[in-house]
Amino acid sequence: MSTLEERAVEAADFADERLGVAKFARNSFNKIFPDHWSFMLGEIAMYSFVILIFTGVFLTFFYVPSSHLITYHGSYAPLRGQKVSEAYASTLNISFNVRAGLVMRQIHHWAADVFIAAIVVHLLRIFFTGAYRKPRELNWIIGSSLLILSIVNGFIGYSLPDDLISGTGIRIAFSIILSIPVIGSYLAFFIFGSNFPGTSIIPRFFILHVLILPAIIAGLIGAHLAIMWHQKHTQYPGRGRTNRNVVGIPFWPAYALQAGGFFFITSAVIAALGGFVQINPIWLYGPYIPYKVSYAVQPDWYMGWLDGALRLMPSWEAVFGPTYGGHMIPNVFFPAVLLPGITFGLIFAWPWIERRFTKDNQEHNICDRPREHPVRTSVGVGVLMFYIVLFLASATDVLANTFETSLNLVLWTLRIMLFVLPLVAGLVTYLLLREIAQIPTIGEPKVPVEIRRDVDGSFAFAELSIHETDEEILELPEEVAYRSLVGSNGGGQLHHATHQGNSDDVSEEHGVFEVPRD
Amino acid sequence: MSEAQLSEEAEHQEIHRPLMEKVVAICFIVSVIGTIGLGVTYWVGGQPQVEGGFLFLALGGLGVGIVAWGKYLVPQGPYVQERHEMKSAPEDIEAMHASLSRGLGQMGRRKFLLRLLGGAVGVFGIINLFPFLRSLGPVPGKSLFVTNWKHGSELVTADGRVVLASDLEVGGVMTVFPKGYEGEPTNAIDQVILVRPADYNLVTRPGRETWGPEGYLAFSKVCTHAGCPVGLYQELTQQLLCPCHQSLFDVLTGATNVFGPAPRPLPQLPLYIDSNGVLRSQSGFNEPIGPGFWERGA
Ligand code: HEM
Ligand code: FES
Numbered sequence: 001m002s003t004l005e006e007r008a009v010e011a012a013d014f015a016d017e018r019l020g021v022a023k024f025a026r027n028s029f030n031k032i033f034p035d036h037w038s039f040m041l042g043e044i045a046m047y048s049f050v051i052l053i054f055t056g057v058f059l060t061f062f063y064v065p066s067s068h069l070i071t072y073h074g075s076y077a078p079l080r081g082q083k084v085s086e087a088y089a090s091t092l093n094i095s096f097n098v099r100a101g102l103v104m105r106q107i108h109h110w111a112a113d114v115f116i117a118a119i120v121v122h123l124l125r126i127f128f129t130g131a132y133r134k135p136r137e138l139n140w141i142i143g144s145s146l147l148i149l150s151i152v153n154g155f156i157g158y159s160l161p162d163d164l165i166s167g168t169g170i171r172i173a174f175s176i177i178l179s180i181p182v183i184g185s186y187l188a189f190f191i192f193g194s195n196f197p198g199t200s201i202i203p204r205f206f207i208l209h210v211l212i213l214p215a216i217i218a219g220l221i222g223a224h225l226a227i228m229w230h231q232k233h234t235q236y237p238g239r240g241r242t243n244r245n246v247v248g249i250p251f252w253p254a255y256a257l258q259a260g261g262f263f264f265i266t267s268a269v270i271a272a273l274g275g276f277v278q279i280n281p282i283w284l285y286g287p288y289i290p291y292k293v294s295y296a297v298q299p300d301w302y303m304g305w306l307d308g309a310l311r312l313m314p315s316w317e318a319v320f321g322p323t324y325g326g327h328m329i330p331n332v333f334f335p336a337v338l339l340p341g342i343t344f345g346l347i348f349a350w351p352w353i354e355r356r357f358t359k360d361n362q363e364h365n366i367c368d369r370p371r372e373h374p375v376r377t378s379v380g381v382g383v384l385m386f387y388i389v390l391f392l393a394s395a396t397d398v399l400a401n402t403f404e405t406s407l408n409l410v411l412w413t414l415r416i417m418l419f420v421l422p423l424v425a426g427l428v429t430y431l432l433l434r435e436i437a438q439i440p441t442i443g444e445p446k447v448p449v450e451i452r453r454d455v456d457g458s459f460a461f462a463e464l465s466i467h468e469t470d471e472e473i474l475e476l477p478e479e480v481a482y483r484s485l486v487g488s489n490g491g492g493q494l495h496h497a498t499h500q501g502n503s504d505d506v507s508e509e510h511g512v513f514e515v516p517r518d
Numbered sequence: 519m520s521e522a523q524l525s526e527e528a529e530h531q532e533i534h535r536p537l538m539e540k541v542v543a544i545c546f547i548v549s550v551i552g553t554i555g556l557g558v559t560y561w562v563g564g565q566p567q568v569e570g571g572f573l574f575l576a577l578g579g580l581g582v583g584i585v586a587w588g589k590y591l592v593p594q595g596p597y598v599q600e601r602h603e604m605k606s607a608p609e610d611i612e613a614m615h616a617s618l619s620r621g622l623g624q625m626g627r628r629k630f631l632l633r634l635l636g637g638a639v640g641v642f643g644i645i646n647l648f649p650f651l652r653s654l655g656p657v658p659g660k661s662l663f664v665t666n667w668k669h670g671s672e673l674v675t676a677d678g679r680v681v682l683a684s685d686l687e688v689g690g691v692m693t694v695f696p697k698g699y700e701g702e703p704t705n706a707i708d709q710v711i712l713v714r715p716a717d718y719n720l721v722t723r724p725g726r727e728t729w730g731p732e733g734y735l736a737f738s739k740v741c742t743h744a745g746c747p748v749g750l751y752q753e754l755t756q757q758l759l760c761p762c763h764q765s766l767f768d769v770l771t772g773a774t775n776v777f778g779p780a781p782r783p784l785p786q787l788p789l790y791i792d793s794n795g796v797l798r799s800q801s802g803f804n805e806p807i808g809p810g811f812w813e814r815g816a
Contacts (some may be wrong), residue, residue, distance in 0.1 A: 032599040067704060100565040103573070107565065135604040148794075168746055171706075172762065175744040175809040185662055190654040195661050196745070197706050232601050246599045254595075257588025263582030268574045273569005283789045290706035291676070291693045291739060293749030293761050309781060310744065311763040317781045319816045323805050324663070326815015331781040332744050364604055397764055407764055408777065473598045 017168075029252035030476050035233035038129075039127070041122035043259060047266040048115035048222060053218075055108040056210060062098050063204030064090035067162060067199045084162075089159040089204050091282055099126050107274030112154045114270055116302045119147050127350070127380055130368035131496055132235045134361060137351040139231075142224045146217060152211040156205045158280065158300055167288025170201060172332075174309075179333040179487050197290060234367045236482045241472040243365050250476055287318040298394070308393030309335035314417050343387075374433035383428025389418045538590040542583045549579025565768075611804060661705035662811055666708050667787060667802040674711065674734070676705070683732055683791045686714045691751040693739060696799065706809070708786050709739040712797070713769055715756055720785060722772035729788040736787040736798060737773045740808040741765060743780040758784070779808065 016022045021364045033039075066086040072079050074089060075096050084092075094101040123143060126132050132140035155173070159166045174196040177188040193200030232246050241247045249255050273279075285294065299307055310332060318329040346353075354376065355361070370377045392399070400410045436442055452460040552575025559568045605611075608795065673681040673694040679696055691713045699708050717731040726800050729735070738756070741748045746762035751769075757776070758767040765778030773784035784808050788800035 030599070032595075032597050032606075055782055085779050100560060103564075103566040105571040107570075146722065171746060172744040178809060178811045181812050183812075185658040185813060186737075189656060189734050191657045192653040194703075195658070195707065197703050198655075199703065200655070231604060232599075240596075240598060244601055246601055247596050250597055254588050254592045257592065261581045261586075261588060263586030264577045264584065268576075268578035268581055271573035271577055273574060275567050291709040291747050291749070293747050295761055295774075307763075313779045315775055315779050315781045317810055321815040321816050326812045327812055329812070330810025330815050331779055332809060335779075336744075358640055363605075365601060411764075411778075424575055452691075473596050476595075476597050476599070479599070 009444070012465070026478070026482070027259055028229075030479055031229070031232070031251040032246040032257075032476075033255040034241075034246055036236055036246035038125045039119055040153070041125055041235065041260060044266055045115055045122055046225075047116035047263045048111045048118060048270065048470070049217065049221065050263070051111040051270055052108060052115060053214065055111065056103050056214075058104045059108060060210055061095065062090060062094045063087070063160065064204075065160070065203045067197075067202045068272065079283065079286070082287065085202070087160060087162040088287045088430060091163075093420045095283065102183045103271075103275055104381065105390055106277075106279050110271050110273040110277070112150075112157060113279075113301060114266075114273075115194055116147070116150050119143070119150060120302075123147060127366075128370040128377060129234070129236075130373065133349045133354075133364040134351075135231055135363055136234070139224055140225050141348060141352055142220050143175075143225070144344065146224070147347075148219050148344055149213055149217050151222070153209060153217065154300055154302060156209045156213070159205055160202065160209060160321065161280070162202060162288050163201050163282035164285040164288050164292055164294045166282075167197075167290070168294050168486070169303075170288075171196060171290070175330075176332050176336040179330040180337055180463075192385075209414045212236070230442050232365070234365055236367050237369070241366065243363070245367075247473055248412070255499075276396075299356065301391075304394040305387050305390040306336055306340065308390035308396075308414075309339050311396050312390070312393045312411070312418060371433050371436055371442075374430050374437070377433060378426040378430035381429040382422040385422040386418065386424040387420055389414060535590055539587060540734030542586050542591070543612060545579045545586065547579070549576050549583065550578030553577055567785070608675055616673040658813075662808075662813065663806045665797050665802055665807060666696045666699040666704055667710075668696070669799070671799045673710070673789075673797040673799070674700050676700055679711065679741050681797045683734070683797060684794045686712065686719050686734070688733065690714050690752045691746075693747075693749070694736070694797075707740065709782075710736050711739040711748065711751070711758065712736050713751060713758075715769055717751075720770070722770065726772065726786060726788070727788060728790070729800070731789055731791045734789055734791075735769060735773075736788065736789050736799070737767070737769075738803060738807040741780060742775065742782040742784060742807075742809060745809045756785075 012022075012025065016025075020197075021233055024321055036363060064086045068086050069083050070089060072082050072084045072089055072092070074080070075090050076092050079092070089106075095106055098103070098104075126143065155169070159170050159173075174188055177191060178184045180187060189195065191201070191204070192198045193204070212306065233247060233248075235241050235248065238247070249258075286292070313331060313335040315331065316334075318325045318330045368376075370380075396407060396410050396414065400407045403410070446462045450462045451461065454460065535554065538707050547758075552572045556572035556576055558684050559565060568594060575594050599780055606614075613759050616656070619795055649676060675681060675692065675694060675699045678697075678700050681692070686692060689710060694710050694712045695705050695708050699705065714733050715735065717725075718733055719737065720730045720733050721727050722730060722735060737748075739747050739749065741760040743760065743763060743765050748758045748760040748767060750759040750761060751757075752759060754767045758769060759765070760767075760771060760778070762778065763779050765780030767773040767780070768776045772786055775781065776787050785803040787803060790798055790800050
């Protein structure tokens with residue numbers, strides 16, 4: 001025994017004698033993880049979150065959450081002498097004076113963009129492979145909640161520097177909250193502590209951004225992973241894989257090393273982005289001044305669909321009664337409150353919506369192939385297309401400039417595309433999948449053919465069989481040894497024995513009751 | 519193969535890949551070099567690109583090295599593991615039901631107490647919600663209906679300079695505030711855009727004959743869509759553009775919303791020029807400014 005092994009075993013014993021972890025730890029070490037590139041999407045999200053925490057803690061040491069106005073005297077010359085908020089000044093300070101401050105800020109921002117992108121793509125993989133089906137509906141709900149929370153926290157995060165663009169974003173957010181029927185104005189005033197802009201929103205956003213939302217997100221990620229661990233991973237169909245097993249690599253050491261290493265790879269890529277690709281250069285935008293106009297206001301990518309919806313919405317609002325004394329459902333309510341509400345409502349409800357049609361209440365541990373489920377896949381593609389068009393619509397002005405056409409044309413094109421493209425995309429997907437299903441050899445690996453030409457000029461064909469791996473699917477040796485130790489049925493017999501001791505007739509005469517349990 | 523043999527075999531399943539070992543070693547060395555570079559960069563004063571580059575090497579070296587180790591130097595199986603249905607065994611489920619019902623039965627007899635408990639917790643929750651909501655801010659009251667523009671308010675620029683009728687050339691545009699309210703935070707609500715499309719008494723809409731003396735027109739600068747400042751004046755088309763979602767307002771017809779999502783015209787501020795040539799407002803706006811909200815109608 002090497003000393004390392006001895007020490008590890010000693011530590012394990014220490015833990016077991018105090019916590020009794022042997023069984024759990026053994027099961028965990030031997031846990032089998034199926035391997036597929038698409039299973040790394042959730043990991044990317046999780047690792048980006050870790051990076052967000054690391055870089056975010058660093059930023060909290062220097063950021064000042066205050067909209068108190070001061071005269072800027074810092075090292076960025078073009079803004080010297082201007083009245084700026086302390087929040088803005090401290091963000092400039094992080095960018096120009098704190099050592100490694102700018103790279104940390106940029107890594108933090110990039111990590112947020114990657115985080116949310118990874119969640120979205122992860123969600124798409126869960127959707128298109130049907131991995132949300134029983135028993136995984138809970139993780140679908142938790143995951144979707146994580147998506148909402150991370151979008152909200154991303155928005156709040158890039159509002160903190162109090163630059164011209166983020167201030168404009170906060171102004172729009174105020175108007176959106178204001179637009180909620182009945183309670184909107186109260187809600188907006190309570191959140192902002194006064195009419196817009198007030199002086200409370202920056203400190204309130206700060207505490208939400210660095211403590212409350214991250215804590216909830218961390219808790220939900222914990223639950224998400226615990227459930228995933230307990231339910232075991234889904235796997236794609238393949239040789240030897242059934243609904244009742246998991247085929248893959250063991251957690252210890254293969255998966256632990258691969259996943260642990262992948263954390264560093266994710267960090268490396270995000271660090272490179274943060275170092276080389278400028279993001280949110282707030283000194284170019286200037287401080288937020290409520291009457292200053294910001295050109296080309298482009299929010300972070302994950303707000304794009306909402307921005308696009310705000311732009312495509314016709315200039316309607318629902319009005320009841322006169323200006324004074326009447327009521328109104330404002331224009332922004334429809335694209336910015338109702339649309340997200342419906343969006344996430346449908347996402348949350350999807351597993352149950354699907355069940356209504358399939359009447360399928362079985363457990364599913366094998367992922368579907370998207371092509372084998374034309375209805376779900378084409379619905380998914382169509383809905384996705386709707387949001388892609390909305391996303392494009394957040395750049396109407398840019399599109400009009402690039403194509404040198406009128407805004408009017410761009411707007412109407414996108415309005416039509418918003419409803420036509422999803423239908424077309426969904427239909428085309430559906431027809432294609434139906435077509436593919438007709439191909440008899442679909443899904444079978446192509447067999448390479450060797451063509452030989454003999455001396456007399458005749459050809460000979462021979463099928464090569466390099467795809468036939470004779471790899472045997474093994475059981476983990478410890479697993480085998482353990483079973484011979486404990487008995488083949490695990491605790492089955494034990495369980496049976498105690499169950500017989502169960503008595504239904506708890507008599508009150510004894511004075512001491514045994515609570516009936518097995 | 520017997521089970522003992524099987525485990526025996528796996529025990530000695532050694533993976534010999536000298537080349538891979540070298541690759542992993544190189545990765546770790548690259549990482550160390552990156553970290554040293556990072557430290558030196560930091561020491562001499564820091565530079566974002568260089569820091570990013572070295573961080574990439576330091577973390578990437580570690581990452582690729584560890585993943586390669588996990589992928590090529592330890593057994594990969596594939597291994598198989600059973601999985602059980604999530605649902606418990608029937609007798610366990612039954613026992614759970616029994617325990618649940620037993621507890622409920624023992625409590626359920628005291629219906630009155632149960633209801634009282636529910637009521638107590640509910641009332642506690644509702645009452646204690648108030649500090650969390652109500653203390654956060656004032657109720658809106660009338661504040662969404664009013665601005666600081668009153669009869670006789672002098673128009674001033676952001677730095678407090680009074681605006682004279684001679685200040686703006688035809689085709690000019692400037693942002694003004696009611697005197698005394700040009701600073702934060704009131705300038706967010708009170709901001710007004712002053713345009714001078716022509717030097718005659720322009721009537722933007724019936725009933726507004728006297729609102730635009732000498733061609734000066736003043737509109738609330740807060741977009742009726744989502745509240746952005748409508749600051750871009752296109753002299754050629756006499757339109758104001760909101761940069762946020764590209765709403766257009768036609769100045770000559772009273773800043774009516776002619777394009778984009780903005781649902782209402784920009785409210786117009788009636789102006790007059792006093793005997794000293796100072797621009798003043800005749801009164802406040804005759805409707806709430808900015809984006810819509812529940813308590814207002816048309
Ligand atoms: C903070 C964000 C998230 C993190 C850190 C995260 C992390 C993970 C990880 C590491 C896995 C296992 C590997 C994988 O399949 O990718 C997983 C599984 C799962 N995730 Fe997420 N996820 C997040 C968001 C979401 C979202 C937005 C959804 C969907 C609405 C979702 C639904 C699921 C489901 C249903 C599983 C179990 C499916 C399976 O085992 O294959 N997750 N998550
Ligand atoms: S805020 Fe002006 S167009 Fe949306």
